[in-house]
Amino acid sequence: MLLFRGEEHIDRWCQSRDIKRGATLTPEQGWQLADGWYKEKLKPEWRRHTLEETEALLASVGLIGSFWNLRD
Secondary structure: OOOOOOHHHHHHHHHHHOOOOOOOOOHHHHHHHHHHHHOOOOOOOOOOOOHHHHHHHHHHOOOOOHHHOOOO
16 A cells, blocks of 8 residues: 555656556545454454455445456
8 A cells, every 4th residue: 555645646656657547545435444344353253254245345435446346
């Protein structure tokens, strides 16, 4: 994961390295994703997330589109 100041910074960084820009998420989305992913992990009844649960979590924080598609 890389942290950037903004969209223009991302574009400059990618251009200077001649790489295609990937998906981005905001710090808030990252926090929401981590919270949803790990909040139950220490409970004895924890189990791995299903594909459907993972897709729902990604969508709930606004991570949609082909990059976030887990079925391909």
